[in-house]
C-alpha cells in the first residue's frame with residue numbers, strides 16, 4: 001500500500017508542478033523580458049544572492065534585457081524613472097515594503113524601517129523626522145560633535161605608523177561615533193580613540209551572517225536543519241552594540257526621572273540625552289514609547305548610520321587615491337584650503353565629488369523590494385498582478401540611461417558641474433542613493449554633513465595615495481560584496497597613505 005502511494009504521490013507532485021509552470025507561461029505578465037528560467041524558478045536569483053552578488057546579477061540582466069526584467073516568478077526589476085516614481089513615490093511613499101524587512105527588527109521589536117504598512121510607518125516617521133531635518137543637524141551642539149570626530153580622524157592619520165591608516169576601520173569608527181552622537185549625546189561612542197568602542201563597531205561591521213539570514217527569510221525550517229548540521233556560520237551576534245544602546249537609553253531615562261524629582265547631577269554618565277538627539281525626542285512622555293521601542297529605534301539608526309556612511313567614504317577615498325584621480329584631489333585642495341569649517345555645505349567641487357561618490361558607490365546599491373498593491377498595477381507600461389515584488393536598484397538607476405550618465409563607470413565629478421539645468425534635473429531625478437519618497441533615507445542630511453566635514457578636513461590637509469604593499473599587489477580588493485541590503489568592500493580593509501600637504505611638494 002505504502003509502495004503504491006509513493007509513485008502516486010510523485011506523479012501528483014509532478015503534475016502540480018507542471019500545471020504551475022504552464023500557468024506561469026501563459027500568465028498575463030509572462031511577456032516581461034528576462035531569462036525563461038526566471039519565470040519558472042527563483043533559483044538563479046537566490047544563487048547570486050547567496051554568493052553576495054545580487055546587485056551585479058540584476059544589473060547584468062538590465063544590460064541584456066532592458067529597463068524591465070524578470071528576476072523570479074514573482075519578482076520584477078525596473079531601471080526607469082516612471083517606474084521609480086510609481087514604486088517609491090506614488091501617494092507619497094509608494095508601495096508597501098515586503099516581509100524581507102522583518103529581518104531588520106531589533107531586540108525582536110519592530111522599528112520604523114522594518115514596518116511594512118504605510119500608516120504605522122508614517123505615524124512613527126512623523127515623530128522622528130524633525131531630529132534629522134537639516135535645521136536640527138546643523139545646530140551648533142549637534143555639528144560640533146561631528147567636527148570634533150573629523151579632527152580625531154585626521155589626528156589618527158597623522159599619528160599612524162608611516163601615516164598609513166586602515167581607512168576602512170577608521171571611517172567606520174568615525175561613522176559610529178558620528179551617528180551615536182546624534183542619537184544619544186553625551187552617551188555616544190568614542191571608537192576613534194577607545195579600543196573597547198572600536199570593538200563594538202567591529203561587531204556590527206564584520207558581521208558574517210548573510211547566508212544564515214537569507215535562509216531565515218526564505219526557508220526557516222531549512223535554516224534550522226542546516227544549523228543543526230553545523231553548516232552555517234555563527235548567528236549574528238552583537239551583544240556589545242545592543243548594550244551600548246540600552247545603557248544610553250537607561251541612563252537618559254534615569255536622568256529624566258531624577259530631574260523630575262529634583263535630584264539631577266552633572267555627571268556625564270547620568271546626564272539626559274541632549275535636546276538635539278533622537279533619544280531626547282523619543283523620551284517625550286506624550287509619545288508613550290517603551291524603553292525597548294526607544295532602544296530598537298536607536299539600534300536601527302545606529303546600524304543604518306555606520307555601514308552606509310563608512311562604506312561610501314571608504315570607496316570614495318579609495319577612488320580619489322588612485323593615480324588617475326590625483327588631479328581631482330588637487331582641485332579639491334584648492335577649493336578647501338581657504339574655506340572656513342562653516343562653509344562645508346556650500347563648496348561646489350566638494351559637493352560634486354561626494355555626489356559622484358554616492359552615484360558610483362551607493363552603499364545600498366541593491367533592489368529595495370515593494371509589493372504591487374491590491375488589484376495589480378501598470379508599472380512603466382508593464383501590467384503586474386498584485387503581490388508581485390517590484391524594485392529599482394540604485395546601482396543601476398545611476399548607470400542605465402547613458403544619455404543622462406555618459407560613461408557611467410567612469411568617476412567624473414564634473415558631470416555634476418557646469419551642465420545645463422535640464423541635464424542636472426535629469427541626473428537628480430535618477431539619483432537614488434538615499435531612495436526617494438516617504439520611505440527614503442531619514443538620515444541623509446546627517447550623512448551628508450558627516451561626509452562633507454570629514455572630506456573637508458582630510459583633503460584640506462592631506463594628499464592620499466594607495467599604500468604600497470611589499471609584493472606590489474593592490475592593497476585591497478574593493479569590489480562589492482553584497483550583504484542583506486547594503487554592500488561593502490570585499491576585503492573590509494583599505495590601506496591609504498596620508499601625506500601632509502606641506503610635505504607633498506617633496507613627495508609628489
Ligand code: HEM
Nearest residue numbers: 113301304305308309364368433434435439441442443447
Ligand atoms: C551614505 C549614507 C547613507 C545612505 C547611502 C543611506 C541610504 C538609505 C536608503 C537607500 C534607504 C532606503 C532603504 C529601503 O527602502 O530599503 C535608507 C533608509 C533609512 N536610513 Fe539611510 N542612508 C545613509 C545614512 C543614514 C544615516 C546616517 C542614518 C541615521 C542615523 C540613516 C537612517 C535611515 C533610516 C532611519 C531609514 C529608514 C527610513 C524609513 O523607513 O522611513 N541613514 N537609507
